[in-house]
Amino acid sequence: MSMQNVASPATGFTAPKRNSLTHIPGDEGWPIIGQTLKVLADPKGHAERHARKYGLVYRTHTFGETNIVLLGPEANELVLFDQAKIFSSTHGWNPILGRLFPRGLMLLDFDEHRLHRRALSVAFKAGPMKSYLTELDKGIARRVAEWRQKPGEMLLYPAMKQLTLDLAATSFLGADIGPEVGEINRAFVDLVAASIAPIRRPLPGTQMARGVAGRKRVVAYFRERIPERRAKGGGDDLFSQLCHATHEDGALLSEQDIIDHMSFLMLAAHDTLTSSLTSFVGELAAHPEWQGKLRDEVTGLGLAKDAPTSFDDLEKLPLSEMAFKEALRMKPPVPSIPRRAVRDFTFKGFAIPAGTGVGVNPLFTHHMPEIWPEPERFDPLRFTEEAQRNRHRFAWVPFSGGAHMCLGLHFAYMQAKCFARHFLQGLQVSLPPGYKADWQMWPIPKPRDGLRVVVKPI
Numbered sequence: 001m002s003m004q005n006v007a008s009p010a011t012g013f014t015a016p017k018r019n020s021l022t023h024i025p026g027d028e029g030w031p032i033i034g035q036t037l038k039v040l041a042d043p044k045g046h047a048e049r050h051a052r053k054y055g056l057v058y059r060t061h062t063f064g065e066t067n068i069v070l071l072g073p074e075a076n077e078l079v080l081f082d083q084a085k086i087f088s089s090t091h092g093w094n095p096i097l098g099r100l101f102p103r104g105l106m107l108l109d110f111d112e113h114r115l116h117r118r119a120l121s122v123a124f125k126a127g128p129m130k131s132y133l134t135e136l137d138k139g140i141a142r143r144v145a146e147w148r149q150k151p152g153e154m155l156l157y158p159a160m161k162q163l164t165l166d167l168a169a170t171s172f173l174g175a176d177i178g179p180e181v182g183e184i185n186r187a188f189v190d191l192v193a194a195s196i197a198p199i200r201r202p203l204p205g206t207q208m209a210r211g212v213a214g215r216k217r218v219v220a221y222f223r224e225r226i227p228e229r230r231a232k233g234g235g236d237d238l239f240s241q242l243c244h245a246t247h248e249d250g251a252l253l254s255e256q257d258i259i260d261h262m263s264f265l266m267l268a269a270h271d272t273l274t275s276s277l278t279s280f281v282g283e284l285a286a287h288p289e290w291q292g293k294l295r296d297e298v299t300g301l302g303l304a305k306d307a308p309t310s311f312d313d314l315e316k317l318p319l320s321e322m323a324f325k326e327a328l329r330m331k332p333p334v335p336s337i338p339r340r341a342v343r344d345f346t347f348k349g350f351a352i353p354a355g356t357g358v359g360v361n362p363l364f365t366h367h368m369p370e371i372w373p374e375p376e377r378f379d380p381l382r383f384t385e386e387a388q389r390n391r392h393r394f395a396w397v398p399f400s401g402g403a404h405m406c407l408g409l410h411f412a413y414m415q416a417k418c419f420a421r422h423f424l425q426g427l428q429v430s431l432p433p434g435y436k437a438d439w440q441m442w443p444i445p446k447p448r449d450g451l452r453v454v455v456k457p458i
Ligand code: HEM
Pocket: 080, 089, 105, 106, 107, 117, 265, 268, 269, 270, 272, 273, 276, 332, 333, 334, 337, 338, 397, 398, 399, 400, 401, 403, 404, 405, 406, 407, 408, 409, 411, 412
């Protein structure tokens, strides 16, 4: 890549001294708190203002550290594709997720990461995916049938969160998970909420303390059950798949690896799916013409309301997939992605030393008007094959890219399209008159008031 120039070898990960970054334009804000509150209040506006003032590379100070933000598709390619292995994901994500999700796949680097990713990928091959679809399909059909019984206004976000949680229980842990399901779900919700809690130490009464307790419960649950899953053989759920997954030399993953990977997979799937399915349905509620087109597509499958959805059916829903992609463009569930440079590098003429925390920003890139005309307009036609052909391949990165590209992206499409099929076949959705949803965009996009929608059975 022409814009990068690897200089010195890895020297460890101590953050560089503040003055070694002052040649990079930027604004670090107030002492100690830096720009943190401004980023939290309006992450997109903050990046856009800084880009206008300083350009696509700028220095800022957030969460106790000076870091460098690299904006746009070229930056995404440099950092995420990371051909020269400059950027550590471990040391980017550890400060945020390390305490609660140690050694999750996204928190491993380079050769070790590659080995684990290969071992985990068996669980995402067509065979197991078809089994997950069976569970997802039953769960979604049941929930849509319940919603059909209660027409009127509902809060979309909490309903989606509960659905995603219930679907994960069966497709990740197995349909026979038993009476602990409620308790495990609660422990898991605490664990996920703590991963993005502002107070990072487990002080009594804090979300982080509840998260640490939740982790203990979830870890104990997995540890107790690994021997019985291994003894049973087979098993269609994700947990059983990992209990039998092996490294290249044929050795089973260790118990601790299974625990760490399972906990992380549940995190990786949960808030991301909740957020994206909510924004997807929110856009369809706001755009009845698109809702109609997608409904025509799903009814065109010719399935009775209570008939199951097959893998092949999902292949026949290109418009639904495009609309979901557009929702992911507008509100990427992972709006910014952190890394730490393990070697010196240069980008757009700026020399950046090893140890620097760097961030790329899907949320900013997805709204660059030179790439996405009228970026605030919902338009699934941005994702026709032809429209995509001339676009930079790192202009749309809701699933990241390169070695750490989301391992569950086909799972996500599968759940989204299966949901679209049942939801649009069974219900019409609209927004209450005069209502406009109010979204917080960071750390994960979420409607502040839960997103009010009105559903009507059809
Ligand atoms: C719309 C839903 C989803 C979105 C937007 C999403 C987004 C992402 C992103 C941006 C990353 C990479 C972050 C980075 O480069 O640092 C990632 C990684 C990952 N995701 Fe997803 N994700 C989604 C759903 C899922 C699901 C359903 C699963 C599992 C069933 C999953 C499993 C993973 C795993 C295992 C990784 C780590 C990959 C690696 O480090 O090699 N994700 N996801």
